Amino acid sequence: MKLSARNILPGTIFSVTKGTTTAHVVLELAPGLIVTASITNQAVDDLGLVEGQPASAIIKASDVMIGVA
Amino acid sequence: MKLSARNILPGTIFSVTKGTTTAHVVLELAPGLIVTASITNQAVDDLGLVEGQPASAIIKASDVMIGVA
Amino acid sequence: MKLSARNILPGTIFSVTKGTTTAHVVLELAPGLIVTASITNQAVDDLGLVEGQPASAIIKASDVMIGVA
Amino acid sequence: MKLSARNILPGTIFSVTKGTTTAHVVLELAPGLIVTASITNQAVDDLGLVEGQPASAIIKASDVMIGVA
Amino acid sequence: MKLSARNILPGTIFSVTKGTTTAHVVLELAPGLIVTASITNQAVDDLGLVEGQPASAIIKASDVMIGVA
Amino acid sequence: MKLSARNILPGTIFSVTKGTTTAHVVLELAPGLIVTASITNQAVDDLGLVEGQPASAIIKASDVMIGVA
Numbered sequence: 001m002k003l004s005a006r007n008i009l010p011g012t013i014f015s016v017t018k019g020t021t022t023a024h025v026v027l028e029l030a031p032g033l034i035v036t037a038s039i040t041n042q043a044v045d046d047l048g049l050v051e052g053q054p055a056s057a058i059i060k061a062s063d064v065m066i067g068v069a
Numbered sequence: 070m071k072l073s074a075r076n077i078l079p080g081t082i083f084s085v086t087k088g089t090t091t092a093h094v095v096l097e098l099a100p101g102l103i104v105t106a107s108i109t110n111q112a113v114d115d116l117g118l119v120e121g122q123p124a125s126a127i128i129k130a131s132d133v134m135i136g137v138a
Numbered sequence: 139m140k141l142s143a144r145n146i147l148p149g150t151i152f153s154v155t156k157g158t159t160t161a162h163v164v165l166e167l168a169p170g171l172i173v174t175a176s177i178t179n180q181a182v183d184d185l186g187l188v189e190g191q192p193a194s195a196i197i198k199a200s201d202v203m204i205g206v207a
Numbered sequence: 208m209k210l211s212a213r214n215i216l217p218g219t220i221f222s223v224t225k226g227t228t229t230a231h232v233v234l235e236l237a238p239g240l241i242v243t244a245s246i247t248n249q250a251v252d253d254l255g256l257v258e259g260q261p262a263s264a265i266i267k268a269s270d271v272m273i274g275v276a
Numbered sequence: 277m278k279l280s281a282r283n284i285l286p287g288t289i290f291s292v293t294k295g296t297t298t299a300h301v302v303l304e305l306a307p308g309l310i311v312t313a314s315i316t317n318q319a320v321d322d323l324g325l326v327e328g329q330p331a332s333a334i335i336k337a338s339d340v341m342i343g344v345a
Numbered sequence: 346m347k348l349s350a351r352n353i354l355p356g357t358i359f360s361v362t363k364g365t366t367t368a369h370v371v372l373e374l375a376p377g378l379i380v381t382a383s384i385t386n387q388a389v390d391d392l393g394l395v396e397g398q399p400a401s402a403i404i405k406a407s408d409v410m411i412g413v414a
Contacts, residue, residue: 001139003196004163004181004273006105008136019366021226022245024385025135025142030099036075037133038367038385040199040231040245043142047137056136058141061178062269062407063132064106066094066349067077067125068116070346072403073342073370073388088159090295091314093178094349107160107178109300109314109406112349127348130385131200131338135142144243146274157297162316163273168237174213175271176298176316185275194274200338201270202244204232204280205215205263206254208277210334211301211319211411228364229383232280247337247369247383250280265279268316269407282381284412301411306375312351313409323413332412339408340382342370343353343401344392 007059009035016049025049027057076128078104085118094118096126145197147173154187163187165195214266216242223256232256234264283335285311292325301325303333352404354380361394370394372402 011027014034023044025037035057049055080096083103092113094106104126118124149165152172161182163175173195187193218234221241230251232244242264256262287303290310299320301313311333325331356372359379368389370382380402394400 001141001194001274001276002185003139004175004177004185006178006181009102009104017366019226019364020229021224021231022229022365022367024130024366024387027135029102033078033098035078035128035133036130036385037135037142038130038200039133039135039142040144040243042231043135043144047135047140047142049135049137054138056139058134058136059104059128059132060270060272061093061105061107062176063128063405064104064108065127065405066096066106066108066112066116066118067127067346068118069123069346070343070345070348070401071392072346073382073384073392075385075388086159088157088295089298090293090300091158091160091298093159093180105178106349107407108349109312109351111300112351116347116349125346129339129341131383132198134198136139138139147240147242155297157295160296160298162268162297162318165273167240171216171236173216173266173271174268174316175273176268177271177273181273185273187273187275192276196272196274197242197266197270199231199243199245201266201336202242202246203265203336204234204244204246204250204254204256205265205277206256207261207277208279208332208412208414209323210277211313211315211323213316213319226364227367228362228369229367244280245338246280247282247381249369250282254278254280263277267408267410269314285378285380300406303411305378309354309374311354311404311409312406313411314406315409315411319411323411325411325413330414334410334412335380335404335408337369337381337383339404340380340384341403342372342382342384342388342392342394343403344394345399
C-alpha cells in the first residue's frame with residue numbers, strides 16, 4: 001500500500017514495551033537517532049513486532065511541529 | 070522549554086513553502102533522511118524559518134505509526 | 139506494507155479538491171458513508187489520486203473520539 | 208453541540224476494553240466495518256459507554272491519511 | 277452530543293481567516309488566553325463561524341503535550 | 346526552544362496519574378479551566394512532573410476542533 005503520509009522513516013526496532021492496552025515501540029533510524037511510537041498492544045501482536053526487526057515510523061506532516069533554538 | 074514529546078529530531082531546514090494559510094517545511098535530519106512538517110504560515114513568520122537554518126522536528130509518540138514490509 | 143493503524147477503511151475516491159498547499163480528499167466507504175481527509179497536495183500528486191479510484195482511509199486509534207447523543 | 212470535525216460516523220459500540228489509564232472502544236459502523244478508538248478510561252466512565260450502545264466515531268480530517276494499493 | 281474528548285474549552289471567536297482549503301479560527305477563552313484552531317473552510321461555512329460568536333475549542337487529551345521551563 | 350505550535354498555554358500541574366505505559370497530567374490554566382494531557386510515563390519521569398509545578402499545555406493548531414452550541 002502506498003501512503004499519503006509524507007514521512008515514512010525506515011529503521012530497526014530497538015525495543016517493544018507493552019502496557020495494559022498501549023505499547024511503546026522504539027525504532028532506531030540511524031545510530032543515535034531514535035523515534036518512539038505509542039501504538040495499541042493489538043497492533044504489536046498483529047504485526048508481530050520484535051526487537052531487531054526492520055520497520056518504519058510513519059508520521060503525517062500535520063503531526064510534525066518545528067522547534068528552533 | 071523541556072517537552073514531553075518523545076521525538077525531538079534535530080536537522081536543518083531544506084525548504085519552506087508557504088500556502089495561503091498553511092506552510093510545508095522540509096527538514097533534513099541526515100543526508101537523505103528528510104521530514105516534512107505542515108504548520109501555519111504564522112508559525113513560519115514567528116520563528117523566521119529560512120532554508121539552511123538549524124531546527125528540530127518535534128513529534129508526539131502517539132502520532133507515530135509503525136509499518137512493516 | 140502492514141500498518142499498526144487500527145483503522146484502514148476501504149472505499150472509493152469521491153472528490154479531490156486541491157488548495158495552495160493542502161488538499162481535501164473525500165472517500166465513499168459505503169453508500170452515504172463518506173470520510174474526508176486533509177492531506178498535502180504533494181501526496182495527491184505522488185499517489186495520483188483521482189475520482190473513482192479505490193483507496194483507503196487510514197486512521198490511528200488515538201485520533202478517534204467517541205460521541206454519544 | 209455542532210462540530211467542525213468533518214467525520215462523524217454513527218455506529219454501535221461493539222466492545223469496551225479498559226486498561227490502567229487508556230481504553231479501547233470498538234464501534235461497528237456497518238456489518239463488518241469497525242472503527243477502533245483509543246480514549247481515556249475517564250471518558251468511558253463519563254459517557255457510560257457499554258456494548259450495544261449507539262455512538263459515533265469523530266475524526267478530524269487532518270487525522271485521516273489515504274492509502275492506495 | 278456528549279464527547280469523549282477531555283478538553284472542551286468554552287470561549288468566543290476572535291477571528292476567522294480562510295485560506296484556499298484551510299481556515300484558522302482564533303478563540304479567546306479568557307482575557308489574554310487565546311487558542312488557534314486549524315480547520316477546513318467547509319467547517320467554517322457549515323458552522324457559520326463569525327467573530328464574536330460563542331464557541332468551544334475541543335482537544336483530545338492525546339494531542340496535548342506538556343512543556344516545563 | 347521556540348515552537349511552531351500556536352497554542353502554548355501556561356498553568357500549574359493539578360494532578361499526575363501514571364498508568365502502565367501512559368500517564369494523564371491535568372493542568373489548571375486558570376481557576377476552573379483545566380486541560381488534560383495524555384503523555385508517556387517516560388515523559389513524566391524525564392520532566393519530573395509533580396503537582397503544583399508550573400507547566401504549559403502545548404497543542405498544535407491542527408489538533409484543535411471547534412464546537413458550537
